[in-house]
Amino acid sequence: MAYHFYILSSRTLQKYYLGHTGEVLEERLRKHNSNHKEFTGRANDWEVIYFEPFGTKSSAYRRELEVKSWKSKARVEALIKGHLPDFKL
Numbered sequence: 001m002a003y004h005f006y007i008l009s010s011r012t013l014q015k016y017y018l019g020h021t022g023e024v025l026e027e028r029l030r031k032h033n034s035n036h037k038e039f040t041g042r043a044n045d046w047e048v049i050y051f052e053p054f055g056t057k058s059s060a061y062r063r064e065l066e067v068k069s070w071k072s073k074a075r076v077e078a079l080i081k082g083h084l085p086d087f088k089l
Contacts, residue, residue, distance in 0.1 A: 001022055002022075002053055002054075002055075003053070003054045003055070003056060003057045003060040004020065004025055004051045004052065004053055004054065005052045005061075005063040006018070006019055006020070006028070006048055007048070007049055007050040007076065008040070008046040008047060008048055008049065009046070009047050009049045010040075010043040012043040012045050013042060013043045016073070017039065017040055017046065018064055018067055019064060020060035020061050020064045025048055025051060029047075029048055032046045033046050050079065050080045
């Protein structure tokens with residue numbers, strides 16, 4: 001089974017969403033774009049704009065937490081554009 005760390009973007013909200021999953025990314029995206037009460041339910045135009053594959057759920061989750069710990073939209077955008085080396089904390 002493949003696991004992924006992923007970044008979604010919503011033009012409506014002008015926000016990013018960072019997550020990890022063991023599902024096929026297309027199915028996970030479909031769920032984010034469905035009508036639900038969580039954060040991503042506020043819009044239905046989410047797109048996968050970045051992802052990294054991992055062999056285990058725990059490593060995908062660690063990467064999610066690592067990127068979230070940056071607390072920097074500019075740094076996340078640099079990662080998306082491919083200008084950041086693979087940082088490890």
